[in-house]
Amino acid sequence: MITPLLGSSFIGYARSAGTQPCGQGVNPGTGDKLPPIYMAATPAEVERAVTLAAAAFPVYSALSGKARAGFLRAIAVRIESAVEEIALRGVQETGLPEARMRGETGRTAGQLRMFATLIDEGSWVDARIEHAQADRLPVPKPDLRSMLRPLGPVAVFCASNFPLAFSVAGGDTASALAAGCPVVVIAHASHPGLAEIVGHAVTAAARESGMPEGVFSLLYGGGLTIGQAVVKHPVIQAVGFTGSRTGGMALMEIAEHRPQPIPVYAEMSSVNPLVILPGALARGEAVLAEAYYASLTLGVGQFCTNPGLVFLPDHAGDEFLTHLGTLVETGAPGTMLNASICNAYAAATQQFATTLGVQTLARCAQEPGFGQGAPVVFTVSARDFMANPALQGEIFGPGALIVRGSLVEIQDSIATLEGQLTATIHGTEEELAAHASLVFALQQRAGRLVFNGFPTGVEVCTSMVHGGPFPATSDGRSTSVGTLAINRFCRAVAWQNFPQSALPAELQDGRA
Numbered sequence: 001m002i003t004p005l006l007g008s009s010f011i012g013y014a015r016s017a018g019t020q021p022c023g024q025g026v027n028p029g030t031g032d033k034l035p036p037i038y039m040a041a042t043p044a045e046v047e048r049a050v051t052l053a054a055a056a057f058p059v060y061s062a063l064s065g066k067a068r069a070g071f072l073r074a075i076a077v078r079i080e081s082a083v084e085e086i087a088l089r090g091v092q093e094t095g096l097p098e099a100r101m102r103g104e105t106g107r108t109a110g111q112l113r114m115f116a117t118l119i120d121e122g123s124w125v126d127a128r129i130e131h132a133q134a135d136r137l138p139v140p141k142p143d144l145r146s147m148l149r150p151l152g153p154v155a156v157f158c159a160s161n162f163p164l165a166f167s168v169a170g171g172d173t174a175s176a177l178a179a180g181c182p183v184v185v186i187a188h189a190s191h192p193g194l195a196e197i198v199g200h201a202v203t204a205a206a207r208e209s210g211m212p213e214g215v216f217s218l219l220y221g222g223g224l225t226i227g228q229a230v231v232k233h234p235v236i237q238a239v240g241f242t243g244s245r246t247g248g249m250a251l252m253e254i255a256e257h258r259p260q261p262i263p264v265y266a267e268m269s270s271v272n273p274l275v276i277l278p279g280a281l282a283r284g285e286a287v288l289a290e291a292y293y294a295s296l297t298l299g300v301g302q303f304c305t306n307p308g309l310v311f312l313p314d315h316a317g318d319e320f321l322t323h324l325g326t327l328v329e330t331g332a333p334g335t336m337l338n339a340s341i342c343n344a345y346a347a348a349t350q351q352f353a354t355t356l357g358v359q360t361l362a363r364c365a366q367e368p369g370f371g372q373g374a375p376v377v378f379t380v381s382a383r384d385f386m387a388n389p390a391l392q393g394e395i396f397g398p399g400a401l402i403v404r405g406s407l408v409e410i411q412d413s414i415a416t417l418e419g420q421l422t423a424t425i426h427g428t429e430e431e432l433a434a435h436a437s438l439v440f441a442l443q444q445r446a447g448r449l450v451f452n453g454f455p456t457g458v459e460v461c462t463s464m465v466h467g468g469p470f471p472a473t474s475d476g477r478s479t480s481v482g483t484l485a486i487n488r489f490c491r492a493v494a495w496q497n498f499p500q501s502a503l504p505a506e507l508q509d510g511r512a
Helices: 043-061 065-081 083-094 098-121 171-179 192-208 223-232 245-256 278-282 285-301 318-329 339-353 382-387 407-415 429-434 436-443 483-489
Strands: 021-026 033-039 128-130 144-150 154-157 183-186 216-219 238-242 264-267 273-276 309-313 359-363 376-381 399-405 420-426 446-451 490-496
Touching (some): 021 083, 021 192, 033 083, 043 216, 043 223, 065 083, 083 192, 098 171, 098 483, 171 238, 171 483, 245 264, 273 407, 278 285, 309 407, 318 359, 318 376, 339 376, 376 382, 382 399, 407 436, 420 436
Parallel strands (some): 154 183, 154 238, 183 216, 238 264, 273 309, 273 420, 376 399
Antiparallel strands (some): 021 033, 128 144, 144 490, 359 376
């Protein structure tokens, strides 16, 4: 059964009565507007959403891991049952292919189930028990027990480039709910219909699982108004964000200057450097160029792990560059996620093309159509790259910069880079050993190191790290993918000399 789109927020189990239009879905490939018109949540409704979240927190956080796991699994089932609606609306709102929408639906359900398994098993709370020693000298030792506990209600901002996996019920929401935190989600203007479909699935799952009202709300109205109001609210105890550097920094500023500052876990900007050593070129330059081009243009280059910066040794890789140039020239433009991203890509590539020392290796011969971005690759010397920090800027789309220099210059260039989500090195095992300092330099700059592969495609599993030093993320000690993501929304609490009956179940004797 198709869920009718009402164009309104979810305030706990109720729907918004707001009457102020805040936008509607737009087909990025045609510019056509998609019904319905969405109404912004009113200030009273924002207050109601966070008040409900505050009331839900003591009840929801006290539920067993098994109960919360059941809720997460119910969300996954509900989202999967809406896959046909998601596939239809997703293509219309994002320009992404139907296969991508179906695949992202599976990923979203999969990560919900991953967190359900984690909290069902229970060891993630890191329970520690030390018994009292009354006869210890010179002073007795108290009974001490500690574990991780949820922070409180969390604000989650939906991403533009992953309308499911990093949005309403994406990784931030899944990890916060798993930790025991109610969530207030701020919908992204680029895919409001998808947000409503998933919001309906989460709300239905909450009802059928017997969750307290307020465990989930979904608000329309934009990050500059509704989003800022939510982050400023004293009830909110943490923020999850995936988006632009400008947006993430603005939220960090707001959170830092609250009477009670709170953590903002923002994934922002990354160019994901890729180093090619001679051993990789010896295996086949044309094959390497084809694999790189496929990664660069995947999803029209709109992945946060897009490898937009390549370091290539001088006097090597001519065939790689020639073949890559041919692929770029004969490639095709693709529809980008929205007009803002498309315009920003055009501006960034124009800026690079006119920067002193930068040369255009190849540009797609086919003129981009409405809402489209076309592949382009630039080259620059390592010396000019290091002299111009602006060349480190992200080109969000199918554009790349190739830096050529000696291995010493390449390592020096990497040392100047900002923090990154990923860093990749292509070569041989012997080259890794011979250039250990280069590998270390990459490690200092990134949250995930890739060898003889490509960073696009983030495996959702327990050991994944999707984070990195600033500005890749606001806190390089965290990850937004993988089970470690749950730690962002917890804090350690210790109980001293408490009776067994007053301890959390995980800390009682005989519960191991």
